[in-house]
Amino acid sequence: MSLSGSYHYLAVVLLMVTGLYVVMVNTNLIKKVLGLNIFQTSVFVFYISLGRLEGGTAPILADELSRYANPLPHVLILTAIVVGVATTALALSLVVQIHRAHGTMEEDDIDDREGGATIS
């Protein structure tokens, strides 16, 4: 496999690992959600790269065209983007409630104060 055919996948791996690192290292909950989103977008790039066809065009049928990109990864990723935003919204509303209950969104501080605060 030559490099010209594989650099998309190399970048996907780098993005994925960066997202995972952000989730693992940061104690700030918003930063963790950002890390999850970076990871998620790297998977989108991976799928769309798989769907690309050399010499193809966007999968919208026209009489003068015969080679199209694979429409199936596009459909799966459309669904994944919308579901991703729904889960992000849920995660962020959890962060808001955690901040309200504990006065912080740093995991360390929440651990320190554990037992001192309850969700009202």
Added chain:
Amino acid sequence: MSTWHLINAGLLGFMVAVAIAVAALRNLFAAVMLFAIYSLSAATLFVALDAVDVAFTEAAVGAGISSILMLATLAATDGREKQHRHRRALPLVLCLALAVVLFAGLHDLAPVGDPAAPAHVHVAPRYLSETATEVGVPNVVTAVLASYRGYDTLGEAVVIFTAGLGVTALLGGHFRRRRSGKNGDV
């Protein structure tokens, strides 16, 4: 052809740089804005990879709505990240090990754009050849989304509905209480 490679490699390199900047920044507002730029470059990359439907969804939903939600969360909380006390060595080693394993796995993948790749030979040719007669919509992505895989889309709607219920349950009471508290002050 080489222009195409240049655009793709440039956008991917830019995305990696922005992702690393998000990881390094401590100012959460800046990190959220950089994430919006990251999403927008992903959308541009999707145009280059012939996925126009995905591109405008990513631009509108990924870069637009996600960023607004994160900014709203920042407005409701506080905008700066604390200094870490944890050691970063173990996560870094784990992530690098994962990267090495994934790089090794890349050798089994067909190159991007290869017509003989397994993804292109199974069900996609049928969608492309039959959509015109079976569904009658020129956009094959729409046909697959709404017709061939309509149940997937129904499942997606259920997930969004559930997430909406969750957000309402978590935050609905919060804003109602805040409003009634304000009325009480007046």
